[in-house]
Amino acid sequence: LVSRKWRVRPTVLDLGDGVRIGEGSLTLAAGPCSIESEKQMELIMQHLVDNDVRIMRGGVFKPRSSPYAFRGLGMEGLKDFHRMARERGIKIVTEVMQVSQVEEMHDYVDVFQVGARNTQNFNLLDALGGVDKPVMIKRGISGTIEELLSSAEYVFSGGNEKLILCERGIRTFETASRNTLDLNAVPILKEKTHLPVIVDPSHGIGIREYVPTMALAGVMAGADGIIYEAHEKPEEAASDGAQTLNFQESERLIRNLRKVYALR
Numbered sequence: 311l312v313s314r315k316w317r318v319r320p321t322v323l324d325l326g327d328g329v330r331i332g333e334g335s336l337t338l339a340a341g342p343c344s345i346e347s348e349k350q351m352e353l354i355m356q357h358l359v360d361n362d363v364r365i366m367r368g369g370v371f372k373p374r375s376s377p378y379a380f381r382g383l384g385m386e387g388l389k390d391f392h393r394m395a396r397e398r399g400i401k402i403v404t405e406v407m408q409v410s411q412v413e414e415m416h417d418y419v420d421v422f423q424v425g426a427r428n429t430q431n432f433n434l435l436d437a438l439g440g441v442d443k444p445v446m447i448k449r450g451i452s453g454t455i456e457e458l459l460s461s462a463e464y465v466f467s468g469g470n471e472k473l474i475l476c477e478r479g480i481r482t483f484e485t486a487s488r489n490t491l492d493l494n495a496v497p498i499l500k501e502k503t504h505l506p507v508i509v510d511p512s513h514g515i516g517i518r519e520y521v522p523t524m525a526l527a528g529v530m531a532g533a534d535g536i537i538y539e540a541h542e543k544p545e546e547a548a549s550d551g552a553q554t555l556n557f558q559e560s561e562r563l564i565r566n567l568r569k570v571y572a573l574r
């Protein structure tokens with residue numbers, strides 16, 4: 311069902327208020343790895359509004375490698391996130407980690423994110439097949455393109471056709487970067503499926519200095535959008551600071567992404 315053989319026309323998702331994801335426009339989503347405080351959200355939302363970016367990312371349930379790391383503000387944080395975003399006309403994408411969260415999060419998200427560690431959580435995918443909100447599925451940490459498509463097939467066949475695929479890097483033998491952003495996946499996915507394809511260069515390379523370059527490369531490779539981490543003070547971020555852009559870097563990137571998209 312997610313194949314071009316089933317549907318030739320590219321899928322375009324309408325989040326409302328003129329925010330669309332899919333062919334015909336460049337989707338930009340930025341924000342912190344973790345939602346940390348109201349003050350932080352206020353600063354980041356202002357940065358997004360100033361740059362006409364309509365979607366904010368940010369986790370309130372964080373899958374951390376260590377159980378002692380910051381694991382997110384949970385539902386209380388999500389409710390604040392949602393309220394503040396609504397007041398500013400911003401849409402939100404945030405990670406859902408387990409089936410029981412789907413229902414409680416539902417009214418407070420615009421796009422459910424399935425994280426790389428949950429790409430093959432088939433119970434979660436089944437549950438998301440039953441909701442009427444868009445779902446962005448990240449590629450698994452060691453997942454193949456075919457496996458990503460199969461995960462999407464779970465949600466689609468469950469009745470939810472509002473899907474976005476996200477290339478966020480895979481684990482390889484390379485240690486010079488956090489992950490290996492597989493830009494090959496972009497043209498391959500665009501050919502194989504009608505779904506929008508978004509690139510996450512932050513997790514893809516994991517090194518702040520190189521995030522803009524890989525973001526621009528993602529657009530040139532044919533991505534429908536870019537999702538990246540930005541924070542008012544990356545060095546103080548509760549998670550993923552090393553791959554997070556400050557506002558100056560973020561603003562410059564947004565400008566360049568729009569230029570590069572226009573060249574395509």
Ligand code: PEP
Binds near residue numbers: 373426427448478
């Ligand atoms: C994130 O988006 O902050 C995140 C945890 O992503 P991933 O699942 O790709 O590691």
Ligand code: MN
Binds near residue numbers: 343344549550
């Ligand atoms: Mn992160």
